[in-house]
Amino acid sequence: SSGPRCPVCAEPWVSPRLLPCLHSLCAPCLRRLGPLGEPGRAAPRSVLCPLCDAEVVLPPGGVGHLAPDYLALRRGGEAAGCDLCVDGAAARRCLTCGADLCLFCCQAHRRQKKTASHAVTELASTKDCSQARKPLFCPFHPTEELRLFCEQCDHPVCRDCVVDRHQQHTCDFTGNVIHRHGDALRELLRSTQQHMGTLEGVLNQIDDMGHAIRGRAEAVATEICLFATGYVRAIEEHRDRLLKQLEDLKVQKENLLHLQKAQMQQLLLDMRTGVEYTENLLMSGSDLEILITKGVVGSRLAKLNSVAYNTHPSVDDGIQFSPQERAGQCFGYEVFGAILNKVVDPARCTLHGEDLRSARQNQLTGFTLFCNDTVGERMGRGGEAVRVTITHRDKRDCAVKPTVCDNGDGTYHISYSPEEPGLYAVCVYVKGQHVQGSPFTLMVKNKLREHHGVFHCCTFCSSGGQKSARCACGGTMPGGYQGCGHGHKGHPGCPHWSCCGQVKERSECLGGPPSNTSQRSLLRTVAL
Numbered sequence: 001s002s003g004p005r006c007p008v009c010a011e012p013w014v015s016p017r018l019l020p021c022l023h024s025l026c027a028p029c030l031r032r033l034g035p036l037g038e039p040g041r042a043a044p045r046s047v048l049c050p051l052c053d054a055e056v057v058l059p060p061g062g063v064g065h066l067a068p069d070y071l072a073l074r075r076g077g078e079a080a081g082c083d084l085c086v087d088g089a090a091a092r093r094c095l096t097c098g099a100d101l102c103l104f105c106c107q108a109h110r111r112q113k114k115t116a117s118h119a120v121t122e123l124a125s126t127k128d129c130s131q132a133r134k135p136l137f138c139p140f141h142p143t144e145e146l147r148l149f150c151e152q153c154d155h156p157v158c159r160d161c162v163v164d165r166h167q168q169h170t171c172d173f174t175g176n177v178i179h180r181h182g183d184a185l186r187e188l189l190r191s192t193q194q195h196m197g198t199l200e201g202v203l204n205q206i207d208d209m210g211h212a213i214r215g216r217a218e219a220v221a222t223e224i225c226l227f228a229t230g231y232v233r234a235i236e237e238h239r240d241r242l243l244k245q246l247e248d249l250k251v252q253k254e255n256l257l258h259l260q261k262a263q264m265q266q267l268l269l270d271m272r273t274g275v276e277y278t279e280n281l282l283m284s285g286s287d288l289e290i291l292i293t294k295g296v297v298g299s300r301l302a303k304l305n306s307v308a309y310n311t312h313p314s315v316d317d318g319i320q321f322s323p324q325e326r327a328g329q330c331f332g333y334e335v336f337g338a339i340l341n342k343v344v345d346p347a348r349c350t351l352h353g354e355d356l357r358s359a360r361q362n363q364l365t366g367f368t369l370f371c372n373d374t375v376g377e378r379m380g381r382g383g384e385a386v387r388v389t390i391t392h393r394d395k396r397d398c399a400v401k402p403t404v405c406d407n408g409d410g411t412y413h414i415s416y417s418p419e420e421p422g423l424y425a426v427c428v429y430v431k432g433q434h435v436q437g438s439p440f441t442l443m444v445k446n447k448l449r450e451h452h453g454v455f456h457c458c459t460f461c462s463s464g465g466q467k468s469a470r471c472a473c474g475g476t477m478p479g480g481y482q483g484c485g486h487g488h489k490g491h492p493g494c495p496h497w498s499c500c501g502q503v504k505e506r507s508e509c510l511g512g513p514p515s516n517t518s519q520r521s522l523l524r525t526v527a528l
Contacts, residue, residue, distance in 0.1 A: 008050055008300055016084070017066040019059065021054040024069040031063050068144060070136070084109075084142050095119040097143055098135045114143060136510060149177045175190055192476065213496075233332040241330075245339055253315040258313045269428070271304050316374065318343030325381070344384050346433035348372040359418055362448040366415035379410035385431050386412050390442065393423040418444045448508040453499025457484025458491060462498070474503040 005012055006030040033047040046057045060063040088102025094109060096118035101109055109115045134345040135145045137158075146159035152169040162171050278297050283292060318341055325338035351368030369386060371379045383406070393399035402416040417425065424442040428435045433463040453472070456462035460483060463469035467481050475491040477482025484491045496503045500511035 012074050012089075013069075016069040016072040017067065018069040019049055019054075019056050021049050021052055021056065023051045024072050025050075027063055030066070083137055091123060092120050093123055095121055096143075097137065099137055099142065132287050142518040147174060148172065149174050149181075151177070193472040207488040218431060218519055223294055226508075228484050238330045238335040238337065239328065242321075242337060242339060249319060249339065249341055256315050257313060260310065264309065267304070267307055267309060267445060274300050274304055316343055318374075322381075340381070342379055343379070344371050344379055344430060344437050345374045345376075346430040348374065348376050349428075349430050350433035351428060351435065351437050351440075357442055359416075359442060359444045361418060361421050362442055364415060364417045365449065366413055369412040369414060369430075371410045371412070371430060382408040382412075383408060384412075387429045388414050388433075389425075390416055390418070391425050391427075392420060393425055393441075395420065395422070419441075420444070421446050449510075451497050451502075451507075452508040452511075453497050455495060455497050455505050457495050458485045459498065460485040471496075471498045471501070473498075488491045 006014070006026040006029055007023070007026055011026070013024075013026060017027055017030055018024050021071040030047070033050070034341045035047065036044070046055050047055070049056055049458060075154050082090050082102035082105050083099040083176075085102060086421075089364070090100035091103050092101045092106040093099070094101060097115070099109075100123070101120070106120060109118065109120065122276060136156075138144045138146055138161060141158050141160040144160050146156040146158055148157050148159065148162055148171045149155070150157045150161075150169045150171050152164045156174060157166055157171060162169075195319070237271040273298070278301065281293060281297060285293070292307065320340040321337065322340050325340070327335045327338050329335065349372055350370045351367055352370060355365045356367045359365045371386075373379055373382055374427045379391070386404050386406075388402045388404055390400035390402055398420050400416045400418050405413045407413060410425070414428070421444045424438050424444060427441045428438040454462055459469045459475070460477060460481060463483065465482075469483045471484045473484050473490060473492050473496055475488060476482060477485040477488045492501065492503055494503050497505075497507075497509065497511075499507050502508075502510060
Protein backbone atom coordinates (compact mmCIF):
# COMPACT_ATOMS: atom_id res chain seq x y z
CA SER A 1 0.00 0.00 0.00
CA SER A 2 1.11 3.60 -0.65
CA GLY A 3 2.67 5.56 2.22
CA PRO A 4 1.95 9.17 3.16
CA ARG A 5 4.79 10.36 0.93
CA CYS A 6 6.27 9.49 -2.44
CA PRO A 7 8.86 6.69 -1.91
CA VAL A 8 11.25 8.30 -4.42
CA CYS A 9 11.34 11.98 -3.50
CA ALA A 10 10.00 11.52 0.09
CA GLU A 11 7.79 14.58 -0.46
CA PRO A 12 3.97 14.74 -0.03
CA TRP A 13 2.08 13.20 -2.92
CA VAL A 14 1.78 15.25 -6.11
CA SER A 15 -0.54 13.60 -8.61
CA PRO A 16 0.42 10.01 -7.65
CA ARG A 17 0.20 7.45 -10.46
CA LEU A 18 -0.41 3.73 -9.99
CA LEU A 19 2.04 1.48 -11.87
CA PRO A 20 1.14 -2.02 -13.18
CA CYS A 21 3.27 -3.45 -10.38
CA LEU A 22 0.90 -1.66 -7.92
CA HIS A 23 3.57 0.75 -6.68
CA SER A 24 2.74 4.46 -6.70
CA LEU A 25 5.01 7.35 -7.63
CA CYS A 26 4.54 11.07 -8.07
CA ALA A 27 4.02 12.11 -11.66
CA PRO A 28 7.10 14.41 -11.57
CA CYS A 29 9.24 11.52 -10.22
CA LEU A 30 7.95 9.26 -12.99
CA ARG A 31 8.88 11.82 -15.62
CA ARG A 32 12.41 12.02 -14.21
CA LEU A 33 12.98 8.28 -14.61
CA GLY A 34 15.36 7.45 -17.43
CA PRO A 35 14.14 5.43 -20.44
CA LEU A 36 14.78 1.67 -20.53
CA GLY A 37 16.83 0.38 -23.47
CA GLU A 38 16.68 3.65 -25.53
CA PRO A 39 18.71 6.32 -23.69
CA GLY A 40 18.47 8.75 -26.62
CA ARG A 41 14.66 8.79 -26.71
CA ALA A 42 12.98 11.97 -25.51
CA ALA A 43 9.75 10.19 -24.52
CA PRO A 44 10.56 6.80 -23.02
CA ARG A 45 8.37 3.86 -23.96
CA SER A 46 9.13 2.01 -20.72
CA VAL A 47 10.82 2.64 -17.40
CA LEU A 48 11.96 0.54 -14.46
CA CYS A 49 10.07 0.76 -11.21
CA PRO A 50 12.61 2.06 -8.68
CA LEU A 51 11.02 -0.05 -5.94
CA CYS A 52 10.89 -3.54 -7.53
CA ASP A 53 12.85 -3.15 -10.82
CA ALA A 54 9.79 -4.27 -12.81
CA GLU A 55 9.57 -2.96 -16.37
CA VAL A 56 6.70 -0.49 -16.74
CA VAL A 57 5.43 0.03 -20.27
CA LEU A 58 4.02 3.54 -20.49
CA PRO A 59 0.75 4.20 -22.36
CA PRO A 60 0.93 6.15 -25.63
CA GLY A 61 -0.07 9.30 -23.81
CA GLY A 62 2.84 9.06 -21.40
CA VAL A 63 2.88 9.31 -17.63
CA GLY A 64 -0.31 11.44 -17.54
CA HIS A 65 -2.35 8.51 -18.87
CA LEU A 66 -1.37 6.16 -16.06
CA ALA A 67 -4.15 5.45 -13.58
CA PRO A 68 -4.23 7.97 -10.68
CA ASP A 69 -3.83 6.51 -7.16
CA TYR A 70 -6.80 8.04 -5.36
CA LEU A 71 -6.14 5.95 -2.25
CA ALA A 72 -2.84 7.76 -1.77
CA LEU A 73 -4.65 11.09 -2.01
CA ARG A 74 -7.19 10.13 0.67
CA ARG A 75 -4.59 9.12 3.25
CA GLY A 76 -4.35 11.51 6.18
CA GLY A 77 -1.59 14.00 5.91
CA GLU A 78 -1.02 13.72 2.16
CA ALA A 79 -1.14 16.78 -0.06
CA ALA A 80 -3.55 16.43 -2.99
CA GLY A 81 -2.60 17.20 -6.56
CA CYS A 82 -4.47 19.42 -8.98
CA ASP A 83 -7.38 17.61 -10.62
CA LEU A 84 -6.97 19.58 -13.87
CA CYS A 85 -3.29 19.82 -14.70
CA VAL A 86 -2.17 16.73 -12.67
CA ASP A 87 1.24 18.31 -12.05
CA GLY A 88 0.61 21.08 -9.57
CA ALA A 89 -0.15 20.77 -5.87
CA ALA A 90 -3.78 21.54 -4.91
CA ALA A 91 -4.12 24.94 -3.18
CA ARG A 92 -7.87 25.70 -3.72
CA ARG A 93 -11.07 23.67 -3.90
CA CYS A 94 -14.15 24.50 -6.01
CA LEU A 95 -17.14 24.02 -3.73
CA THR A 96 -19.49 23.89 -6.72
CA CYS A 97 -17.83 21.12 -8.73
CA GLY A 98 -15.62 19.71 -5.91
CA ALA A 99 -12.37 19.88 -7.88
CA ASP A 100 -9.02 20.52 -6.21
CA LEU A 101 -7.09 23.20 -8.10
CA CYS A 102 -3.55 24.52 -8.15
CA LEU A 103 -3.05 28.30 -8.21
CA PHE A 104 -2.67 28.42 -11.99
CA CYS A 105 -5.76 26.28 -12.71
CA CYS A 106 -7.75 28.24 -10.07
CA GLN A 107 -7.18 31.46 -12.03
CA ALA A 108 -8.24 29.70 -15.24
CA HIS A 109 -11.28 28.28 -13.43
CA ARG A 110 -12.44 31.79 -12.55
CA ARG A 111 -11.86 33.14 -16.09
CA GLN A 112 -14.01 30.51 -17.86
CA LYS A 113 -17.67 31.49 -18.36
CA LYS A 114 -19.06 28.12 -17.24
CA THR A 115 -17.12 28.12 -13.95
CA ALA A 116 -16.67 31.84 -13.26
CA SER A 117 -19.63 31.80 -10.82
CA HIS A 118 -18.33 28.76 -8.85
CA ALA A 119 -17.38 29.28 -5.23
CA VAL A 120 -13.71 28.58 -4.65
CA THR A 121 -12.23 28.28 -1.16
CA GLU A 122 -8.69 27.99 0.11
CA LEU A 123 -7.40 24.72 1.50
CA ALA A 124 -6.43 26.09 4.90
CA SER A 125 -5.17 22.70 6.13
CA THR A 126 -3.99 19.49 4.51
CA LYS A 127 -6.77 17.79 6.43
CA ASP A 128 -9.24 19.39 4.04
CA CYS A 129 -7.86 17.01 1.41
CA SER A 130 -8.93 14.03 3.46
CA GLN A 131 -12.55 14.99 3.95
CA ALA A 132 -15.39 12.80 2.73
CA ARG A 133 -14.81 11.36 -0.67
CA LYS A 134 -15.23 14.08 -3.22
CA PRO A 135 -16.49 13.41 -6.73
CA LEU A 136 -13.99 12.47 -9.44
CA PHE A 137 -13.99 14.43 -12.66
CA CYS A 138 -13.24 13.41 -16.21
CA PRO A 139 -9.67 14.24 -17.30
CA PHE A 140 -11.01 15.11 -20.79
CA HIS A 141 -14.05 17.10 -19.55
CA PRO A 142 -12.91 18.66 -16.24
CA THR A 143 -16.38 19.95 -15.33
CA GLU A 144 -18.09 16.58 -15.79
CA GLU A 145 -18.16 14.02 -13.01
CA LEU A 146 -17.27 10.40 -13.76
CA ARG A 147 -20.55 8.55 -13.19
CA LEU A 148 -20.67 6.05 -16.06
CA PHE A 149 -18.57 2.99 -16.99
CA CYS A 150 -17.73 1.92 -20.56
CA GLU A 151 -17.73 -1.90 -20.76
CA GLN A 152 -15.85 -1.98 -24.06
CA CYS A 153 -13.05 0.35 -22.93
CA ASP A 154 -13.20 -0.97 -19.32
CA HIS A 155 -12.88 2.58 -17.99
CA PRO A 156 -15.11 5.17 -16.16
CA VAL A 157 -16.46 7.93 -18.40
CA CYS A 158 -18.61 11.06 -18.09
CA ARG A 159 -21.76 12.03 -19.96
CA ASP A 160 -19.82 14.05 -22.52
CA CYS A 161 -17.56 11.03 -23.21
CA VAL A 162 -20.63 8.86 -23.91
CA VAL A 163 -21.90 11.40 -26.43
CA ASP A 164 -18.47 11.96 -27.90
CA ARG A 165 -16.02 9.05 -28.14
CA HIS A 166 -18.08 6.24 -26.58
CA GLN A 167 -21.29 6.76 -28.51
CA GLN A 168 -21.41 3.21 -29.90
CA HIS A 169 -20.15 1.60 -26.68
CA THR A 170 -22.15 -0.11 -23.95
CA CYS A 171 -22.15 2.18 -20.93
CA ASP A 172 -23.92 1.98 -17.58
CA PHE A 173 -23.87 3.83 -14.27
CA THR A 174 -21.00 2.96 -11.96
CA GLY A 175 -23.44 1.95 -9.21
CA ASN A 176 -24.94 -0.70 -11.47
CA VAL A 177 -21.66 -2.33 -12.56
CA ILE A 178 -19.60 -2.03 -9.37
CA HIS A 179 -21.01 -5.26 -7.89
CA ARG A 180 -20.06 -7.37 -10.89
CA HIS A 181 -16.57 -5.91 -11.26
CA GLY A 182 -16.06 -5.84 -7.51
CA ASP A 183 -17.04 -9.50 -7.22
CA ALA A 184 -14.60 -10.43 -9.98
CA LEU A 185 -11.87 -8.48 -8.22
CA ARG A 186 -12.73 -10.13 -4.90
CA GLU A 187 -12.50 -13.56 -6.56
CA LEU A 188 -9.05 -12.69 -7.89
CA LEU A 189 -8.18 -11.38 -4.44
CA ARG A 190 -9.21 -14.67 -2.81
CA SER A 191 -7.18 -16.64 -5.32
CA THR A 192 -4.17 -14.40 -4.75
CA GLN A 193 -4.58 -14.73 -0.99
CA GLN A 194 -4.61 -18.51 -1.36
CA HIS A 195 -1.41 -18.33 -3.36
CA MET A 196 0.03 -16.08 -0.69
CA GLY A 197 -0.81 -18.67 1.95
CA THR A 198 0.77 -21.37 -0.17
CA LEU A 199 3.85 -19.25 -0.79
CA GLU A 200 4.18 -18.45 2.90
CA GLY A 201 3.98 -22.17 3.64
CA VAL A 202 6.61 -22.89 1.01
CA LEU A 203 8.82 -20.13 2.40
CA ASN A 204 8.47 -21.64 5.87
CA GLN A 205 9.41 -25.02 4.43
CA ILE A 206 12.39 -23.41 2.67
CA ASP A 207 13.48 -21.81 5.94
CA ASP A 208 13.05 -25.13 7.77
CA MET A 209 14.98 -26.91 5.02
CA GLY A 210 17.71 -24.26 5.26
CA HIS A 211 17.96 -24.87 9.00
CA ALA A 212 17.97 -28.64 8.37
CA ILE A 213 20.69 -28.29 5.71
CA ARG A 214 22.84 -26.18 8.01
CA GLY A 215 22.32 -28.62 10.87
CA ARG A 216 23.06 -31.60 8.65
CA ALA A 217 26.11 -29.86 7.17
CA GLU A 218 27.44 -29.21 10.68
CA ALA A 219 26.88 -32.86 11.62
CA VAL A 220 28.59 -34.10 8.45
CA ALA A 221 31.43 -31.63 9.01
CA THR A 222 31.89 -33.13 12.47
CA GLU A 223 31.90 -36.62 10.95
CA ILE A 224 34.47 -35.51 8.35
CA CYS A 225 36.69 -34.00 11.02
CA LEU A 226 36.46 -37.16 13.13
CA PHE A 227 37.15 -39.29 10.07
CA ALA A 228 40.08 -37.12 9.01
CA THR A 229 41.49 -37.09 12.53
CA GLY A 230 41.26 -40.87 12.73
CA TYR A 231 42.65 -41.27 9.24
CA VAL A 232 45.59 -38.98 9.97
CA ARG A 233 46.22 -40.94 13.16
CA ALA A 234 46.10 -44.21 11.20
CA ILE A 235 48.42 -42.84 8.50
CA GLU A 236 50.88 -41.55 11.10
CA GLU A 237 50.82 -44.92 12.87
CA HIS A 238 51.32 -46.70 9.53
CA ARG A 239 54.18 -44.30 8.77
CA ASP A 240 55.84 -45.11 12.09
CA ARG A 241 55.44 -48.84 11.43
CA LEU A 242 56.95 -48.50 7.97
CA LEU A 243 59.90 -46.49 9.32
CA LYS A 244 60.42 -49.11 12.06
CA GLN A 245 60.27 -51.87 9.47
CA LEU A 246 62.71 -49.97 7.28
CA GLU A 247 65.10 -49.47 10.19
CA ASP A 248 64.95 -53.18 11.10
CA LEU A 249 65.59 -54.13 7.48
CA LYS A 250 68.54 -51.74 7.28
CA VAL A 251 70.04 -53.08 10.51
CA GLN A 252 69.53 -56.67 9.30
CA LYS A 253 71.32 -56.00 6.01
CA GLU A 254 74.09 -54.05 7.77
CA ASN A 255 74.63 -56.88 10.28
CA LEU A 256 74.89 -59.40 7.46
CA LEU A 257 77.37 -57.16 5.70
CA HIS A 258 79.38 -56.68 8.92
CA LEU A 259 79.45 -60.44 9.48
CA GLN A 260 80.54 -61.10 5.89
CA LYS A 261 83.13 -58.33 6.15
CA ALA A 262 84.53 -59.73 9.39
CA GLN A 263 84.75 -63.21 7.90
CA MET A 264 86.41 -61.89 4.74
CA GLN A 265 88.87 -59.80 6.76
CA GLN A 266 89.80 -62.77 8.93
CA LEU A 267 90.21 -64.99 5.85
CA LEU A 268 92.31 -62.32 4.18
CA LEU A 269 94.44 -61.94 7.30
CA ASP A 270 94.98 -65.70 7.49
CA MET A 271 95.90 -65.81 3.80
CA ARG A 272 98.25 -62.86 4.13
CA THR A 273 99.95 -64.59 7.09
CA GLY A 274 100.26 -67.80 5.13
CA VAL A 275 101.51 -66.03 2.01
CA GLU A 276 104.11 -64.02 3.94
CA TYR A 277 105.39 -67.08 5.77
CA THR A 278 105.48 -69.18 2.61
CA GLU A 279 107.25 -66.47 0.59
CA ASN A 280 109.79 -66.02 3.40
CA LEU A 281 110.29 -69.78 3.61
CA LEU A 282 110.86 -70.10 -0.11
CA MET A 283 113.23 -67.13 -0.24
CA SER A 284 115.19 -67.57 2.99
CA GLY A 285 114.76 -71.18 4.03
CA SER A 286 117.23 -73.92 3.19
CA ASP A 287 116.27 -76.92 1.19
CA LEU A 288 116.07 -79.01 4.31
CA GLU A 289 113.95 -76.42 6.14
CA ILE A 290 111.54 -76.21 3.21
CA LEU A 291 111.22 -79.97 3.07
CA ILE A 292 110.67 -80.20 6.82
CA THR A 293 107.90 -77.50 6.96
CA LYS A 294 106.30 -77.95 3.55
CA GLY A 295 103.73 -80.36 4.92
CA VAL A 296 102.39 -77.91 7.50
CA VAL A 297 102.61 -74.94 5.15
CA GLY A 298 101.00 -76.75 2.26
CA SER A 299 98.23 -78.09 4.45
CA ARG A 300 97.53 -74.59 5.72
CA LEU A 301 97.48 -73.03 2.25
CA ALA A 302 95.31 -75.83 0.88
CA LYS A 303 92.87 -75.36 3.73
CA LEU A 304 92.76 -71.60 3.13
CA ASN A 305 92.21 -72.12 -0.60
CA SER A 306 89.34 -74.51 0.09
CA VAL A 307 87.40 -72.02 2.19
CA ALA A 308 84.20 -71.10 0.28
CA TYR A 309 83.35 -67.42 0.20
CA ASN A 310 80.93 -65.22 -1.72
CA THR A 311 82.50 -63.08 -4.39
CA HIS A 312 79.68 -60.53 -4.04
CA PRO A 313 78.11 -58.77 -1.06
CA SER A 314 75.81 -61.18 0.77
CA VAL A 315 72.91 -58.67 0.55
CA ASP A 316 71.82 -56.03 -1.94
CA ASP A 317 70.34 -52.56 -1.69
CA GLY A 318 66.99 -53.77 -3.00
CA ILE A 319 64.75 -51.69 -0.74
CA GLN A 320 61.75 -50.11 -2.43
CA PHE A 321 58.57 -48.39 -1.34
CA SER A 322 55.33 -49.10 -3.20
CA PRO A 323 52.69 -46.46 -2.32
CA GLN A 324 49.93 -48.32 -4.22
CA GLU A 325 50.45 -51.57 -2.32
CA ARG A 326 47.57 -52.49 0.02
CA ALA A 327 48.85 -52.70 3.57
CA GLY A 328 45.75 -53.91 5.41
CA GLN A 329 44.01 -51.87 8.10
CA CYS A 330 45.26 -49.60 10.83
CA PHE A 331 42.86 -48.44 13.53
CA GLY A 332 40.00 -49.56 11.30
CA TYR A 333 41.18 -47.59 8.25
CA GLU A 334 42.54 -49.19 5.10
CA VAL A 335 46.06 -47.96 4.46
CA PHE A 336 48.40 -48.21 1.50
CA GLY A 337 52.13 -48.35 1.08
CA ALA A 338 54.57 -51.22 1.71
CA ILE A 339 58.32 -51.72 1.79
CA LEU A 340 59.52 -54.14 -0.86
CA ASN A 341 62.94 -55.69 -0.35
CA LYS A 342 62.67 -58.29 -3.09
CA VAL A 343 64.58 -57.66 -6.32
CA VAL A 344 63.89 -59.67 -9.44
CA ASP A 345 66.75 -61.84 -10.72
CA PRO A 346 66.40 -62.54 -14.47
CA ALA A 347 68.66 -65.59 -14.16
CA ARG A 348 66.18 -67.17 -11.72
CA CYS A 349 63.04 -66.35 -13.73
CA THR A 350 61.53 -69.44 -15.36
CA LEU A 351 59.26 -70.23 -18.32
CA HIS A 352 56.36 -72.70 -18.15
CA GLY A 353 53.78 -74.03 -20.61
CA GLU A 354 52.71 -77.19 -22.41
CA ASP A 355 53.25 -75.59 -25.81
CA LEU A 356 56.42 -73.73 -24.85
CA ARG A 357 58.45 -74.95 -27.81
CA SER A 358 55.74 -75.85 -30.31
CA ALA A 359 52.80 -74.07 -31.89
CA ARG A 360 50.42 -74.26 -34.83
CA GLN A 361 50.08 -71.85 -37.69
CA ASN A 362 47.33 -69.21 -37.13
CA GLN A 363 46.48 -70.74 -33.75
CA LEU A 364 46.62 -68.67 -30.55
CA THR A 365 49.00 -70.19 -28.05
CA GLY A 366 51.28 -69.02 -25.27
CA PHE A 367 53.35 -69.67 -22.16
CA THR A 368 53.86 -68.21 -18.67
CA LEU A 369 56.84 -66.38 -17.19
CA PHE A 370 57.48 -66.76 -13.44
CA CYS A 371 59.55 -63.89 -12.00
CA ASN A 372 61.68 -64.81 -8.96
CA ASP A 373 64.03 -62.91 -6.69
CA THR A 374 67.70 -63.52 -5.97
CA VAL A 375 66.94 -66.54 -3.76
CA GLY A 376 64.49 -68.09 -6.21
CA GLU A 377 61.30 -67.04 -4.41
CA ARG A 378 58.31 -65.75 -6.34
CA MET A 379 58.16 -61.96 -6.48
CA GLY A 380 54.44 -61.94 -5.68
CA ARG A 381 53.85 -58.64 -7.47
CA GLY A 382 53.86 -57.29 -11.00
CA GLY A 383 55.29 -54.23 -12.64
CA GLU A 384 58.51 -55.69 -14.03
CA ALA A 385 59.89 -54.65 -17.43
CA VAL A 386 59.19 -57.76 -19.53
CA ARG A 387 60.00 -57.85 -23.25
CA VAL A 388 59.51 -60.78 -25.66
CA THR A 389 60.68 -61.16 -29.27
CA ILE A 390 59.70 -64.02 -31.62
CA THR A 391 61.66 -64.01 -34.92
CA HIS A 392 61.64 -66.51 -37.81
CA ARG A 393 65.01 -68.19 -38.26
CA ASP A 394 64.92 -68.23 -42.06
CA LYS A 395 62.71 -65.18 -42.75
CA ARG A 396 64.18 -62.28 -40.79
CA ASP A 397 61.39 -59.96 -41.87
CA CYS A 398 58.81 -62.41 -40.48
CA ALA A 399 58.26 -61.66 -36.82
CA VAL A 400 55.40 -62.39 -34.44
CA LYS A 401 54.04 -59.66 -32.19
CA PRO A 402 53.41 -61.27 -28.80
CA THR A 403 51.10 -59.87 -26.10
CA VAL A 404 52.44 -59.71 -22.53
CA CYS A 405 49.78 -59.74 -19.79
CA ASP A 406 50.88 -58.77 -16.27
CA ASN A 407 48.88 -60.94 -13.83
CA GLY A 408 49.98 -58.75 -10.92
CA ASP A 409 51.25 -61.73 -8.86
CA GLY A 410 54.74 -62.10 -10.29
CA THR A 411 53.60 -64.11 -13.32
CA TYR A 412 53.23 -62.89 -16.91
CA HIS A 413 51.29 -64.66 -19.67
CA ILE A 414 52.73 -64.30 -23.16
CA SER A 415 50.33 -65.10 -26.02
CA TYR A 416 50.94 -65.07 -29.77
CA SER A 417 49.57 -66.41 -33.06
CA PRO A 418 52.24 -67.21 -35.73
CA GLU A 419 51.23 -66.75 -39.35
CA GLU A 420 54.09 -68.68 -40.98
CA PRO A 421 55.30 -72.22 -40.18
CA GLY A 422 58.95 -72.89 -39.45
CA LEU A 423 61.57 -72.40 -36.74
CA TYR A 424 61.47 -69.27 -34.58
CA ALA A 425 63.92 -67.82 -32.06
CA VAL A 426 62.14 -66.72 -28.87
CA CYS A 427 63.87 -64.27 -26.52
CA VAL A 428 62.40 -63.32 -23.14
CA TYR A 429 63.97 -60.40 -21.29
CA VAL A 430 63.41 -59.06 -17.78
CA LYS A 431 65.05 -55.70 -17.15
CA GLY A 432 66.93 -56.15 -20.41
CA GLN A 433 68.48 -59.51 -19.44
CA HIS A 434 67.66 -63.01 -20.69
CA VAL A 435 65.66 -65.15 -18.30
CA GLN A 436 66.48 -68.77 -17.56
CA GLY A 437 66.03 -70.84 -20.74
CA SER A 438 66.11 -67.83 -23.07
CA PRO A 439 66.60 -67.79 -25.99
CA PHE A 440 64.95 -71.00 -27.13
CA THR A 441 63.73 -72.47 -30.42
CA LEU A 442 60.02 -72.59 -31.27
CA MET A 443 58.69 -74.99 -33.88
CA VAL A 444 55.56 -73.76 -35.68
CA LYS A 445 53.77 -76.49 -37.57
CA ASN A 446 51.27 -76.13 -40.36
CA LYS A 447 47.75 -75.40 -39.23
CA LEU A 448 45.60 -78.32 -38.15
CA ARG A 449 43.56 -80.14 -40.76
CA GLU A 450 39.95 -79.82 -39.73
CA HIS A 451 37.79 -82.91 -39.26
CA HIS A 452 35.09 -83.44 -41.89
CA GLY A 453 33.19 -86.07 -39.95
CA VAL A 454 31.48 -86.13 -36.57
CA PHE A 455 32.79 -86.92 -33.10
CA HIS A 456 30.48 -89.71 -32.01
CA CYS A 457 30.19 -92.62 -29.61
CA CYS A 458 29.34 -95.01 -32.44
CA THR A 459 27.91 -95.00 -35.94
CA PHE A 460 24.70 -96.72 -34.89
CA CYS A 461 23.81 -93.95 -32.41
CA SER A 462 24.90 -90.96 -34.50
CA SER A 463 23.17 -92.16 -37.67
CA GLY A 464 19.96 -93.20 -36.00
CA GLY A 465 20.47 -96.91 -36.81
CA GLN A 466 21.19 -96.61 -40.54
CA LYS A 467 22.91 -99.71 -41.90
CA SER A 468 24.79 -97.89 -44.67
CA ALA A 469 26.51 -95.41 -42.36
CA ARG A 470 30.24 -96.07 -41.96
CA CYS A 471 33.08 -94.97 -39.64
CA ALA A 472 36.83 -94.63 -40.22
CA CYS A 473 37.57 -96.68 -37.11
CA GLY A 474 36.72 -99.76 -39.21
CA GLY A 475 34.23 -101.24 -36.79
CA THR A 476 31.12 -103.13 -37.97
CA MET A 477 28.04 -104.71 -36.45
CA PRO A 478 26.22 -107.98 -37.23
CA GLY A 479 23.08 -107.76 -39.30
CA GLY A 480 24.55 -105.88 -42.22
CA TYR A 481 25.57 -102.69 -40.34
CA GLN A 482 28.61 -101.21 -42.07
CA GLY A 483 29.44 -98.86 -39.18
CA CYS A 484 30.70 -99.39 -35.63
CA GLY A 485 28.69 -100.03 -32.50
CA HIS A 486 29.30 -100.31 -28.77
CA GLY A 487 31.03 -103.57 -27.81
CA HIS A 488 31.27 -104.80 -31.38
CA LYS A 489 34.22 -105.64 -33.57
CA GLY A 490 36.58 -102.73 -34.34
CA HIS A 491 34.99 -100.19 -31.95
CA PRO A 492 37.79 -98.27 -30.10
CA GLY A 493 35.83 -98.30 -26.86
CA CYS A 494 35.48 -94.50 -26.54
CA PRO A 495 34.12 -91.54 -28.54
CA HIS A 496 36.03 -90.85 -31.74
CA TRP A 497 35.95 -89.04 -35.07
CA SER A 498 34.07 -90.74 -37.87
CA CYS A 499 36.38 -89.26 -40.52
CA CYS A 500 39.73 -90.58 -39.22
CA GLY A 501 39.09 -92.57 -36.04
CA GLN A 502 40.96 -90.11 -33.78
CA VAL A 503 39.82 -90.47 -30.15
CA LYS A 504 40.92 -86.94 -29.15
CA GLU A 505 38.22 -84.39 -29.91
CA ARG A 506 40.62 -81.43 -30.26
CA SER A 507 43.03 -82.98 -32.76
CA GLU A 508 44.18 -82.86 -36.34
CA CYS A 509 42.30 -84.96 -38.86
CA LEU A 510 44.44 -87.85 -40.06
CA GLY A 511 42.08 -88.93 -42.81
CA GLY A 512 42.25 -87.90 -46.42
CA PRO A 513 40.14 -85.12 -47.96
CA PRO A 514 36.46 -86.09 -48.16
CA SER A 515 35.20 -87.36 -51.52
CA ASN A 516 31.62 -87.31 -52.68
CA THR A 517 31.29 -91.04 -51.99
CA SER A 518 32.86 -90.94 -48.54
CA GLN A 519 30.89 -87.81 -47.72
CA ARG A 520 27.69 -89.71 -48.38
CA SER A 521 28.80 -92.78 -46.45
CA LEU A 522 30.24 -90.90 -43.44
CA LEU A 523 27.04 -89.27 -42.29
CA ARG A 524 27.38 -85.91 -40.52
CA THR A 525 25.44 -86.51 -37.31
CA VAL A 526 24.97 -84.82 -33.97
CA ALA A 527 28.15 -84.88 -31.85
CA LEU A 528 27.59 -86.51 -28.46
